Amino acid sequence: MKQWIAGLAAMATPVLAMAQSADPQRWQLNMGRGVTHLSNNAYEAHMLALWICVAIGLAVFIGMGVAIVKFRKSKGAVADTGFTHNTRLEILWTVIPVILLVIMAIPATSKLVAMYDTRDSELTVKVTGYQWMWGYEYLGQDVQFVSRMDRRSDEIRQSGVRPDAATDPYYLLDVDNPLVLPIDTKIRFVITADDVIHSWWVPALGWKQDAVPGIVNEAWADISTPGIYRGQCAELCGKDHAFMPIVVQAVEKEEFQRWLTSRQSGEDAPAPVAAAAAVPASPAG
Numbered sequence: 001m002k003q004w005i006a007g008l009a010a011m012a013t014p015v016l017a018m019a020q021s022a023d024p025q026r027w028q029l030n031m032g033r034g035v036t037h038l039s040n041n042a043y044e045a046h047m048l049a050l051w052i053c054v055a056i057g058l059a060v061f062i063g064m065g066v067a068i069v070k071f072r073k074s075k076g077a078v079a080d081t082g083f084t085h086n087t088r089l090e091i092l093w094t095v096i097p098v099i100l101l102v103i104m105a106i107p108a109t110s111k112l113v114a115m116y117d118t119r120d121s122e123l124t125v126k127v128t129g130y131q132w133m134w135g136y137e138y139l140g141q142d143v144q145f146v147s148r149m150d151r152r153s154d155e156i157r158q159s160g161v162r163p164d165a166a167t168d169p170y171y172l173l174d175v176d177n178p179l180v181l182p183i184d185t186k187i188r189f190v191i192t193a194d195d196v197i198h199s200w201w202v203p204a205l206g207w208k209q210d211a212v213p214g215i216v217n218e219a220w221a222d223i224s225t226p227g228i229y230r231g232q233c234a235e236l237c238g239k240d241h242a243f244m245p246i247v248v249q250a251v252e253k254e255e256f257q258r259w260l261t262s263r264q265s266g267e268d269a270p271a272p273v274a275a276a277a278a279v280p281a282s283p284a285g
Contacts, residue, residue: 032203035178035250036223039206044060049104053274056100118220121188129191129198129211129233132240138177139190143263147242150174157243173230178247178271182256183226189219196238202231202248210235223250 033043071077128135130146137144144285156163163171181187191200193211201208207278209219231246251259257271 013269015178030207034206035227035229036204036206036221037224037225038111038115038221039204041114042206045104045108045111048107052100052104089199115220118188118218121186121220123182123185124188124190124228125181127189127191127200127211128246129193129195129237130202131195131238132178132244134200134244134246135194136177138260141264143260145263147175147177147179147247148243150176154243161184170230172243173232173245173247175247176248177244178228180249180251180259180271181221181223182253183223183250185253186222189221190275191217191219197235197239198233198244199235200231200246201234202229202246203250204229204231208234225249226250226252 008082031043032168033040101235124139126135126137126139126144128137133146133148135144135146149172150170153170154225156168156171157202165171189200189209191209191211192215193213197211197213198211198212199208205221207219207221209217211217226253227250229248231248233241233244233246235241237244244251249271
């Protein structure tokens, strides 16, 4: 009952969720904006399609309601059994959907093309999926490392003890080595896998890309806001699929350069503290 009440409350207030945080939240009903150019493109295309569908739904259900009330049998209405065809109506309900599809297709196509335009990137990061961890390499920078689920989450998981949300808010969502990236920088990702198919997915970045052995897929992002953005493997890849989270730590350019320099010098530098942290995503099941 409490979940139903919470769900109804969520539906009553942030139906369009115009100012959501970057990562999914409990009872979130709408797509989030994210923190990149591509995520905003996806959000805008989604909202355009949503409003068109809302308008169509209203027109259809209002028409149905009027017909049901005004032409009901109790008022003496009799069905017109001779009505078989109306050319004007046929043209109308064929032309209108075509126009609506074109209206939605033009911006969707341009935004889809932009998703694969990795030209003029300032930094390239190679992402490699393993069972069950992620490998990151900053190409041309002589920096690479492996990112696994943090030890605390792993200890709780294997102990069988139910985690406390107050003391372990990022249970199954944190890693030992986050992927540190600069903001306001076009970053190219080359994504592959070493063993089976994985899928690298951080909702705040606005895209999901499969990591396939023997194939290199591309994507890009330009993060606008410092923070911690969490994601997970989105392709069933084995028994520990739910235990290979992703953490992206976006920092200012100067801070990123200092961290990168320290890693290049061989220091085991910890990730810099992000200026803002996003709400954690729900763990994969």
